[in-house]
Amino acid sequence: MSENLNLFTSTQDVIQEALNKLGYDEAMYELLKEPLRMLQVRIPVKMDDGTTKVFTGYRAQHNDAVGPTKGGVRFHPQVSEEEVKALSMWMTLKCGIVDLPYGGGKGGVICDPRQMSMGEIERLSRGYVRAVSQIVGPTKDIPAPDVFTNAQIMAWMMDEYSRMDEFNSPGFITGKPLVLGGSQGRDRATAQGVTIVIEEAAKKRGIDIKGARVVIQGFGNAGSFLAKFMHDLGAKVIGISDAYGALHDPEGLDIDYLLDRRDSFGTVTTLFENTISNKELLELDCDILVPAAIENQITADNAHHIKASIVVEAANGPTTAEATKILTERGILLVPDVLASAGGVTVSYFEWVQNNQGYYWTEEEVEERLYKKMVEAFDNVYTTATTRNINMRLAAYMVGVRRTAEASRFRGWV
Numbered sequence: 001m002s003e004n005l006n007l008f009t010s011t012q013d014v015i016q017e018a019l020n021k022l023g024y025d026e027a028m029y030e031l032l033k034e035p036l037r038m039l040q041v042r043i044p045v046k047m048d049d050g051t052t053k054v055f056t057g058y059r060a061q062h063n064d065a066v067g068p069t070k071g072g073v074r075f076h077p078q079v080s081e082e083e084v085k086a087l088s089m090w091m092t093l094k095c096g097i098v099d100l101p102y103g104g105g106k107g108g109v110i111c112d113p114r115q116m117s118m119g120e121i122e123r124l125s126r127g128y129v130r131a132v133s134q135i136v137g138p139t140k141d142i143p144a145p146d147v148f149t150n151a152q153i154m155a156w157m158m159d160e161y162s163r164m165d166e167f168n169s170p171g172f173i174t175g176k177p178l179v180l181g182g183s184q185g186r187d188r189a190t191a192q193g194v195t196i197v198i199e200e201a202a203k204k205r206g207i208d209i210k211g212a213r214v215v216i217q218g219f220g221n222a223g224s225f226l227a228k229f230m231h232d233l234g235a236k237v238i239g240i241s242d243a244y245g246a247l248h249d250p251e252g253l254d255i256d257y258l259l260d261r262r263d264s265f266g267t268v269t270t271l272f273e274n275t276i277s278n279k280e281l282l283e284l285d286c287d288i289l290v291p292a293a294i295e296n297q298i299t300a301d302n303a304h305h306i307k308a309s310i311v312v313e314a315a316n317g318p319t320t321a322e323a324t325k326i327l328t329e330r331g332i333l334l335v336p337d338v339l340a341s342a343g344g345v346t347v348s349y350f351e352w353v354q355n356n357q358g359y360y361w362t363e364e365e366v367e368e369r370l371y372k373k374m375v376e377a378f379d380n381v382y383t384t385a386t387t388r389n390i391n392m393r394l395a396a397y398m399v400g401v402r403r404t405a406e407a408s409r410f411r412g413w414v
Ligand SMILES: NC(=O)C1=CN([C@@H]2O[C@H](COP(=O)(O)OP(=O)(O)OC[C@H]3O[C@@H](n4cnc5c(N)ncnc54)[C@H](O)[C@@H]3O)[C@@H](O)[C@H]2O)C=CC1
Pocket: 145, 146, 147, 148, 149, 190, 217, 218, 219, 220, 221, 222, 223, 241, 242, 243, 244, 265, 266, 267, 278, 292, 293, 294, 295, 314, 315, 316, 317, 341, 342, 344, 345
C-alpha cells in the first residue's frame, strides 16, 4: 500500500488518537477534525503587462473556542485547500502547546512570488486582504508571515486593512516592520524557538551543541536564522539547502557569507557549482537534522537512511506519519513541528499584546519570555511522551489539543 502523503487526513488521524487518549468521545473528534470555517477567494490582480490574472486564495479558521484564530499566510505555487486546512489545525495545536489565548488559522494563495514584480506582489497582498476582510480582524483572526511572505507584505496587508477599517489597526496582523508596530525579535523568533528546543533535545541525548554537526533544509526565515544561531553556539553547520539544491561541507559552511548572499526568498545555492540534491542533504551523516522548508520531506522512502540522532521539525509537516513511526522505532528523537516551530507564533502573540497595550518591550524582554515558553512546552511534551510511552508527535498533539477541547466543552459546543 502506498504511503499517505495527505497532510490533512494524517493530521486528522493523530488528532483522533490524541483525543481518544485524553478520554474525549467521538463528538469532540467530529468538531475538531475540520476547520470551523474555510473561505476560498478569487483575487483579480492587474499585472505589469496590463493583463489581469486571477489568483485563488484561502483562509481557514480551525477553532475559535479559546480566542481569535491566528496563523500565517503562505504565497506558494503548491498551496491547496487541504494544505491550508491542515496548517490551520497545526496552529491550534501550537497555540495550545505554548499556551497562547488563540485558536488556529492559516491562509494561502496559489502563486509564485519569485516570478512576480514587487508591484504585482503588493496588489496581490492588498487583494487578499480585501477578499478575506469579513472574517479576519484583530479580535477575530490575525494573520502573519509564512513561506514566501515577509514583513513588507505584512505592512501592505496592515495598510489595506487599516484603510478599510478607517482606523490604524496594527493588531490586525503580526510580523510587521518595527516602525509599524512590529515586535523586537519576531523576524528571528521561529529560529530562536527551534534553537531552544534543539538545546533541550540535545541535553536529553547527551549531545554537546559545541561541535555538533547540523544539517538544515531551507535557508529562508526559519532556516537561515537557525544556521546563524547554531553556528554562533559553536555547532558545525555542514549542510544547508533551498528549493534549487543543497550545499555540503563536512568541515562546516561559511554561514555569514551565505547569509550575506542569500536573496529575500531564501535562495543561495544557485550561486554555486558544487551542489547536491535536497534528497542527498537529508541523508547526510550528522547529529542534528532540521527540515525547515516544506512538507513531506522525510517519508517511508528515506526515513531508514536518516543518520541524525535528533530530527527537529522547523517546517510544518516535513515528516509523514509512516516516517515518524520509522524514526521513532530507530530511536531517533523527533521533535515535532507543532512544538519546535512554535516560537514564531509565540512572538507574534507578544507583538499583538504590545499592539493592544500600545507599549513596547525590549529585545531582552521578548527573548526571556520566549525562552520560558519554549522550555516549558518542551518539558511538557517530553514528559507526556516518556510517562505514557508514546512518540513525541502524539504527545504534542495531546498537550496541544486539550485546551481547545476543554474550551469547546465549556462553551457547550460538544
Ligand atoms: N516564518 C515563520 O515564522 C514560520 C515558519 N514556519 C515554517 O517553516 C518553514 C519555512 O518557512 P519560512 O522560513 O518562513 O519560509 P521562507 O519563504 O522564508 O523560506 C523557505 C525556504 O524553503 C526553501 N524551499 C521552498 N521550496 C522548497 C522545496 N521544494 N525544496 C526545498 N526547499 C524549498 C526556499 O528556497 C527557502 O530557502 C515552512 O514550513 C513554514 O510553514 C513555521 C513557523 C513559523
